[in-house]
Amino acid sequence: MPMLRVENLNKIFGTNPKSALPLVEKGLSREQVREQTGQTIGIANVNFEVQRGEILVVMGLSGSGKSTLVRCVNRLIEPTSGKIYIGDDEVTSMSRKQLISLRRRKLGMVFQHFALLPHRTVLSNAEYGLEVMGVDQTQRTEKAMEALKLVGLKGWENQYTSQLSGGMQQRVGLARALALDPEIILMDEALSALDPLIRTDMQNELIDLQRKLEKTILFITHDLTEAVNMGDRIVLMKDGKVVQIGTAEEILTNPASRYVERFVEELEKSKVLRAETIMRPIHEVIHGGDGPRAALHKIKKAGVSALFSVDSHGKLKGTVPADKAAQLVEKGVKDPKAMLDTNVKSVTLDTNLRDIMTLMVENRQPVAVVDDENTLKGVIVIGALLAAVSEHPESQESEAVESENTK
Amino acid sequence: MLDLDLPRFPLGDYIDCGIDTLREAIAAETSAVADFVNSGITSVVDFLVFFPSWVMMLLIAALAWWITKRLRFTIFTFLGLYLLFNFDLWVATMQTIALVSISTLVAITLGIPLGILAALSTTSRKIIWPILDFMQTLPPFVYLIPAIPFFGLGYTSAMFSTVIFAMPPGIRLTTLGIEQVPKELNEAADAFGSTKMQKLIKLQLPLAAPSIRAGVNQTILLSLSMVVIAAMIGARGLGGVVWEAIQRLQPGKGFEAGIGIVIVAIILDRLVGHVKKSQT
Numbered sequence: 001m002p003m004l005r006v007e008n009l010n011k012i013f014g015t016n017p018k019s020a021l022p023l024v025e026k027g028l029s030r031e032q033v034r035e036q037t038g039q040t041i042g043i044a045n046v047n048f049e050v051q052r053g054e055i056l057v058v059m060g061l062s063g064s065g066k067s068t069l070v071r072c073v074n075r076l077i078e079p080t081s082g083k084i085y086i087g088d089d090e091v092t093s094m095s096r097k098q099l100i101s102l103r104r105r106k107l108g109m110v111f112q113h114f115a116l117l118p119h120r121t122v123l124s125n126a127e128y129g130l131e132v133m134g135v136d137q138t139q140r141t142e143k144a145m146e147a148l149k150l151v152g153l154k155g156w157e158n159q160y161t162s163q164l165s166g167g168m169q170q171r172v173g174l175a176r177a178l179a180l181d182p183e184i185i186l187m188d189e190a191l192s193a194l195d196p197l198i199r200t201d202m203q204n205e206l207i208d209l210q211r212k213l214e215k216t217i218l219f220i221t222h223d224l225t226e227a228v229n230m231g232d233r234i235v236l237m238k239d240g241k242v243v244q245i246g247t248a249e250e251i252l253t254n255p256a257s258r259y260v261e262r263f264v265e266e267l268e269k270s271k272v273l274r275a276e277t278i279m280r281p282i283h284e285v286i287h288g289g290d291g292p293r294a295a296l297h298k299i300k301k302a303g304v305s306a307l308f309s310v311d312s313h314g315k316l317k318g319t320v321p322a323d324k325a326a327q328l329v330e331k332g333v334k335d336p337k338a339m340l341d342t343n344v345k346s347v348t349l350d351t352n353l354r355d356i357m358t359l360m361v362e363n364r365q366p367v368a369v370v371d372d373e374n375t376l377k378g379v380i381v382i383g384a385l386l387a388a389v390s391e392h393p394e395s396q397e398s399e400a401v402e403s404e405n406t407k
Numbered sequence: 408m409l410d411l412d413l414p415r416f417p418l419g420d421y422i423d424c425g426i427d428t429l430r431e432a433i434a435a436e437t438s439a440v441a442d443f444v445n446s447g448i449t450s451v452v453d454f455l456v457f458f459p460s461w462v463m464m465l466l467i468a469a470l471a472w473w474i475t476k477r478l479r480f481t482i483f484t485f486l487g488l489y490l491l492f493n494f495d496l497w498v499a500t501m502q503t504i505a506l507v508s509i510s511t512l513v514a515i516t517l518g519i520p521l522g523i524l525a526a527l528s529t530t531s532r533k534i535i536w537p538i539l540d541f542m543q544t545l546p547p548f549v550y551l552i553p554a555i556p557f558f559g560l561g562y563t564s565a566m567f568s569t570v571i572f573a574m575p576p577g578i579r580l581t582t583l584g585i586e587q588v589p590k591e592l593n594e595a596a597d598a599f600g601s602t603k604m605q606k607l608i609k610l611q612l613p614l615a616a617p618s619i620r621a622g623v624n625q626t627i628l629l630s631l632s633m634v635v636i637a638a639m640i641g642a643r644g645l646g647g648v649v650w651e652a653i654q655r656l657q658p659g660k661g662f663e664a665g666i667g668i669v670i671v672a673i674i675l676d677r678l679v680g681h682v683k684k685s686q687t
Contacts (some may be wrong), residue, residue: 071594074598076594076597076598087609100602101600102599102600103597103598103599103600104599104600107598108599109594109595109598109599111591111594111595112591113589113591113592115589115590115592115594115595116595117609117610117613118614119614127601128599128609129599130610132599132601132602132605133600133610166489174598180599186598266526327521
């Protein structure tokens with residue numbers, strides 16, 4: 001029996017949501033429904049099941065209805081029609097009182113911007129759910145401490161949440177949900193506000209936690225990489241509708257539509273970051289004929305410590321370090337060859353990120369990027385490399401997809 | 408164009424008539440309220456002047472030190488009060504402090520719940536907001552007039568009009584504070600199964616507290632300014648001295664009392680303002 005079951009769920013926003021229902025059931029698009037009735041589809045005809053102990057990722061771009069969907073599950077947003085079951089209980093038919101009791105016993109929630117109470121300590125935030133349930137002080141402290149220990153926040157319990165970093169704050173958010181020992185945890189873009197590196201760590205920690213505690217997790221994200229990393233299965237949404245449901249493999253190998261395909265292409269591309277994509281163009285080089293004085297001038301103007309030297313065909317010869325050029329100027333040497341350092345590290349355009357990184361760690365110098373004929377094409381500095389590693393790999397691409405889709 | 412031969416619409420007559428009827432209908436109640444409030448405020452004043460004035464000065468200065476922990480302000484408080492004593496305004500000062508404190512207390516006790524109500528229910532907000540607009544645009548003198556037929560001259564009428572005048576910012580700032588609680592936090596409180604009351608007490612009021620305290624501060628300052636105007640209908644105190652000075656053309660005396668009002672205003676403002684800071 002599935003832990004969570006969603007049947008024909010619709011949410012329509014507007015002044016008269018019911019009026020749009022027949023059209024939504026006929027499968028008209030968001031645009032068509034808006035034109036004909038003035039109502040806006042939040043989510044339309046969503047069906048899925050989540051098994052006990054599964055992580056189901058709902059993935060979609062902004063406006064796809066994923067946040068609306070997760071809020072319908074605990075009825076922070078009232079669905080317009082359709083049914084939601086948690087175990088045997090039908091959530092959609094519950095009274096206010098039953099709903100409150102369900103939220104306390106079975107549903108934890110983690111929010112994108114953490115939603116911690118700023119006037120309370122870490123411990124007292126983690127206790128919140130137990131407190132409103134009326135659990136007595138000793139017991140709730142005990143349970144909250146346990147939850148804080150699980151998320152690695154032992155020793156932080158008396159801090160105020162504003163003193164913590166984003167990653168730590170979200171751990172508090174997670175502990176608050178875990179303290180209730182809920183059967184289902186709803187995570188609404190829970191990691192999206194975190195720095196990319198912390199985010200990957202948290203993804204892994206979450207997977208470990210989930211294996212240990214065997215919670216059922218409904219995880220919302222706009223990031224396909226995250227979806228693939230986290231999800232046992234993925235529900236892909238677009239414009240309020242489910243486009244595809246399946247495991248990561250199923251979606252990657254057999255995309256159901258052009259829309260899904262594009263996501264997958266972007267993912268593939270971002271996984272294979274190469275020298276060509278992260279190198280920066282070179283604006284200034286030392287030519288074969290430049291003497292030390294001219295070289296020093298160029299280096300100073302460029303504001304760097306060394307420049308690459310190329311011959312008349314643009315082929316890489318070596319580097320000219322500023323200090324060497326300066327020495328020669330002082331001594332009055334004019335020979336261009338004397339300042340050339342030929343021990344230069346270069347990589348080709350299709351070298352992958354890992355190899356570049358190894359080279360840079362050994363060398364601690366900017367690396368030249370050349371093509372097969374040794375023609376200088378660009379440079380990789382450590383900053384660009386770090387940016388490429390830590391950059392949210394999809395952010396730019398998925399925005400591009402979005403803008404094309406909204407056209 | 409407008410010179411149509413239409414009869415004048417007798418709004419003023421209707422209001423007079425309405426007030427008369429109402430007054431007769433609830434005469435017993437209003438006079439009971441008036442007696443109660445009058446004797447209440449009188450006994451507070453009696454209590455304040457019961458102690459020798461130097462004891463009160465020391466007590467208030469000690470309070471200033473206890474709350475602010477600032478020596479300069481404590482000295483200012485003591486010297487300011489001594490100056491008022493020296494001007495022979497001691498009793499008037501105590502009357503003003505009593506009236507302001509009680510009016511503020513009443514205005515806050517009514518205002519904060521109304522502000523909460525307006526924040527939580529759209530319907531009550533739609534009713535309360537226009538009334539507040541009306542109350543705030545009407546010149547404060549206008550409140551004095553209906554107060555007299557109901558409560559007669561004296562403290563009660565003064566308190567009645569002061570409370571009406573001083574209440575709106577308290578209501579508005581309470582509503583504003585609650586509305587400024589981030590949506591996600593409200594959702595979090597709901598998602599963890601809070602009842603409306605729990606959400607209010609554990610989330611909304613603590614987060615609205617700075618705004619509410621600003622409202623309390625505003626209420627105090629407005630009470631003080633109204634207490635002076637209310638002197639015209641028999642509130643004694645420093646306002647009464649000013650009013651008397653105006654009528655008797657005694658600018659010097661009026662100026663002394665005016666300084667007294669400023670001193671009381673500064674003391675009250677700093678005390679409450681500091682409570683505000685130290686709690687956040």
